[in-house]
Every structure is written in C-alpha cells, then in structure tokens.
Amino acid sequence: MISILKIVLVSMLSSLLLGNRPYVVVLGIAQDGGAPQAGCKKYCCMSLLESGEEEKISCLGIVDPITKQSWMIDATPDFPSQYRILTEDHDTKLMGIFLTHAHVGHYTGLLHLGREVMGHQGMPVYALPRMKSFLKDNGPWSQLVSLNNIDIKTISDSKEIKIGDKLFIEPFLVPHRDEYSETVGYKIHGKDKSILFLPDIDKWDKWHQDIFQLVLNIDIALIDGTFYSQNEIPNRNMSEIPHPFITESIETLFELNSTNRDKVHFIHFNHSNPAIKDNSPAYHFIRSKRFNVSREGDRFNL
Numbered sequence: 001m002i003s004i005l006k007i008v009l010v011s012m013l014s015s016l017l018l019g020n021r022p023y024v025v026v027l028g029i030a031q032d033g034g035a036p037q038a039g040c041k042k043y044c045c046m047s048l049l050e051s052g053e054e055e056k057i058s059c060l061g062i063v064d065p066i067t068k069q070s071w072m073i074d075a076t077p078d079f080p081s082q083y084r085i086l087t088e089d090h091d092t093k094l095m096g097i098f099l100t101h102a103h104v105g106h107y108t109g110l111l112h113l114g115r116e117v118m119g120h121q122g123m124p125v126y127a128l129p130r131m132k133s134f135l136k137d138n139g140p141w142s143q144l145v146s147l148n149n150i151d152i153k154t155i156s157d158s159k160e161i162k163i164g165d166k167l168f169i170e171p172f173l174v175p176h177r178d179e180y181s182e183t184v185g186y187k188i189h190g191k192d193k194s195i196l197f198l199p200d201i202d203k204w205d206k207w208h209q210d211i212f213q214l215v216l217n218i219d220i221a222l223i224d225g226t227f228y229s230q231n232e233i234p235n236r237n238m239s240e241i242p243h244p245f246i247t248e249s250i251e252t253l254f255e256l257n258s259t260n261r262d263k264v265h266f267i268h269f270n271h272s273n274p275a276i277k278d279n280s281p282a283y284h285f286i287r288s289k290r291f292n293v294s295r296e297g298d299r300f301n302l
Contacts, residue, residue, distance in 0.1 A: 022064045022167050022190050024197075024220075025090065026267070026298040027072070027082040028056030031226050032105025034078065035271040044272055055276060056296060057105045058199045058268040060222070061086045062188060064164045071163055072097045073186055073197055075125075079109025096124035096153075098169060100199060102134050102181035111140065113149045125150045126161065128171065131181035157184070166191040167302065174198065175206040177242075190302020193219040199268035200224055202242040204252055212253060215263055220300045223249065225266025225293075228273045228282050246275060246282075250289055258290045267294040 035055040036045030048054055057076035063086070064070070070092035076082065087094055100106050113120040127135065132152045135141040144150045155161060160168040168189040176183035185198035196218045204211050215221050226243040227233075244252070246266055253264060266286065269275060274282035275293050286293055 020066050021192070022062065022066075022164065022302040024188055024195050024300045024302065025061045025063060025086075026222075026294050026296055027059040027061050027085060028076060028078055029267050029269055029294045029296055030055040030057050030105075030276065031268050031270040031273075032057060032103055033271060034105075035269070035276055037271040040271055042272070044274075044276075055269070056082060060197055061090065062163070062167075062169070062302075063090050063092055064167060065090075065092075067164060068092050069095045069164065071095055071169070074098070074100055074106045074199075075109030075112075076105050077108055079112045082109075083112070094123070096126060096163070098126045098155075098171070098186060099131055100185065101176060101178070101183040102131055103177075103200070106200075107131075107135075107141075110135075110144060110150060114140070114144050115147055115149070118149075120149050122148055122151045124153050126153045126155045126171075128155055128157070128173075128182045128184060130178075134180045160189070172209075174201045176200050176202055187218070188302065193300070193302050195220040195222065195300055195302065197222045197267075198224055200226070201244065204244050204249070211249075212256070215253060215256060215260055219263060220265065221263050222265045222267045222294060224268055225249070225275065226268050226270050226273065228275050232270070232272050246273075246286065250286070250291060253291075254289070261290040262292065265292040265294045265298070 034057050036048045056078040059076050059082050060073040062071040068091060070086050070090060075097050086092060112118055113123050132154055135152060136145050155171050157171060157173045160170045162168050170187040171184040174183050174185055183200055188195045201224050224243055225246050228246045230245060274280040275286055283293055
C-alpha cells in the first residue's frame, strides 16, 4: 500500500513539475501571405476558402506558466488572433516581441499596438540595429516609437538575452534578402532543452554555419519550409525568392539518424506548398523520411 502511494505521489509531482515548465507554442505556420493568399484562385487556396479553413502566418510564442509571462517571435498580420491565443488561451501577459526581419509577414502586426488599435504603452520590441533604424526612421512605424507604443531594445548577433528564470533567447544572423534589415533566427534556451527557430534563409550553402551540426546540437529545429520543390511556382523566377526547398533540406540532413531527423520540423509554408495540407503526398513523403511538418498548436517544453 505504501509503495503504491509513493508511485502515485511521484507521478503527481512529475506531472505538476512538467506542467510548470516553460514551453514554446506554434502560433502560425504559413509564409508571409498566409493561406489562402490574396489573389490566389488555384485549388490550394480555393479549397481552404470553401472549407472555411485558414493557416496563420509563421509565429512562435514562448510561455512561462509560473510567472504567466509570454513573448512572441515576430508580429505578423495575424497578430490580433495570435495575441489573443497567447494571452487568453495560455493565460499570460505579453512581455515582448522579438523580430526576425523586415519582410511583410514578420513585423507589420506591430501596427496593432498603435494609437488606432490597442494604444499600448512601452511594448518591448527586440531588434538588431538595421531593423531598429528601419522602424525608427520610417512611418508609420516611427509613430509607434514617438508615441511610446513600442520600446525598441537593441540586440546583437549571438548574444543571449535573459527573459526569465533559466530562460534565454539568442539571435543569430542568416543570409536572406536584406532589403531593409538584417535577418535572424533565434535559439530559445530553457533549463532542460533548446529550440531553434529559423523561418527564413536563402540557401543552406550560403550560411557560414552548418545546419547538419546545428540539428545535432539542438533539441528541436523549426526550419524554413517555404517551398517544397523547384517547380512549385511555374510563373515565378525562384532565384528572386530563394529558400531551401524542403526536398533539398531532406537531402542535406538525410545522413542524420532517425532520432535526430525527428528533431526537425518544417515551418513557414507558402500557400502553394502541398505540405501545408495534412494527408497530401508531400506531407506523407516528409513523414516517411522521419522529418516533421509543423502545425498550429504544436508545443515543445524547454
């Protein structure tokens, strides 16, 4: 009887401890235009319109359930619903927003903090120097600064920022189309685990770091899955919008064993990417190779 009681108590204690661990939650999985995308009349979008389904734009939430605080990576055009999910469904107060770069799906949600909408005061927004200058020097973003709707905090490549007890976030520069700002990914470090978030990069071989080695040394890797393959958008010059195709990433990471492949979760899907749909041949191919396809609501303990 005493042994059974001990087992029950240990089980309850473990459950409580796990339930209080910080975690990362996926708040969106689509590329900057979302899915369905404006102007798209192809089946990939029309089927979503007919079913009433949609995919929010790529975004992560970081949640500390003990302090009831949270942080966002990127402020997307879907900010209203992502903010509601993070603050209401996860019962937290948003303490700051970390930006990756100045492409439309990653920062334009900041407008909702402004005078015309929330009228928020002093929301910490973390950005590298070029991104900070872009926001300060160009309207309408500059009004967010002048009215103190946002408080821009300068961050640096590969320098950790402490956001909670044994909870850190680390930006790292990556090559991308940097018309207005730098582009960064983030590593989120908790007490037990670390998660990599890299929604945008040009090509793996343009980066000074080795994605293969990074996956080996991380617990979860949420990486650029914008396009599935070369022929996905026949009317566009793909060299103008470079991303590693999922098929290329699978080839690059294929020598990983199944345990390490299972760390990899593709995210940031263009509306044309067949992997955005469950049960598509592309989805099943990715899973058959022991890689993962991110979905809204996915949660990873830190």
